[in-house]
Amino acid sequence: MSDVRDPVALSPSSAPRAIESGAVLISGHLTGLDDEGRLLFRPEGSTDDPIPVAIGLELSDGAIVKAARHQRRALVARTSDETPRWVLVGLVRDRVSTRAATARPGTLEVAVDGETLVLKAERDLVLECGASRLSLRKDGKIVISGTNLLTASRGPNRIKGATIALN
Numbered sequence: 762m763s764d765v766r767d768p769v770a771l772s773p774s775s776a777p778r779a780i781e782s783g784a785v786l787i788s789g790h791l792t793g794l795d796d797e798g799r800l801l802f803r804p805e806g807s808t809d810d811p812i813p814v815a816i817g818l819e820l821s822d823g824a825i826v827k828a829a830r831h832q833r834r835a836l837v838a839r840t841s842d843e844t845p846r847w848v849l850v851g852l853v854r855d856r857v858s859t860r861a862a863t864a865r866p867g868t869l870e871v872a873v874d875g876e877t878l879v880l881k882a883e884r885d886l887v888l889e890c891g892a893s894r895l896s897l898r899k900d901g902k903i904v905i906s907g908t909n910l911l912t913a914s915r916g917p918n919r920i921k922g923a924t925i926a927l928n
Contacts, residue, residue, distance in 0.1 A: 788835075812837075884899050893906070
């Protein structure tokens with residue numbers, strides 16, 4: 762079998778497109794990580810061993826590892842240098858979720874990068890579990906309610922405000 766790492770050997774459906782720098786884009790799947798922590802990629806239609814690729818995306822290590830474990834579809838650029846380099850330039854999917862597609866602007870935004878979780882809402886953000894509720898409102902008001910409220914601290918536990926009303 763011909764080596765699919767050679768763009769000429771790729772089938773028309775997965776043939777790479779030339780880009781200005783002389784690099785070619787190749788579609789395939791991530792296959793995991795090697796013993797040195799390098800990301801592995803296998804071009805579409807290849808039965809050869811996966812190719813270690815550099816990561817050209819601004820993603821956390823956690824997101825990269827998750828993509829590799831799930832063998833996500835990927836787009837890799839192969840440079841035209843004397844010694845070609847393979848660089849991951851994108852993760853590919855066919856569509857966004859129905860929920861995201863039908864959400865009003867600003868009503869659904871979740872960013873998870875393995876290190877930080879950011880939830881954003883246009884008006885209110887509410888977390889509920891049983892009889893517990895945490896509500897963050899657009900005007901800056903925060904409401905915490907439940908059957909029992911406990912605060913704990915290894916250092917000072919301070920309450921600050923223009924006025925403080927107890928009971």
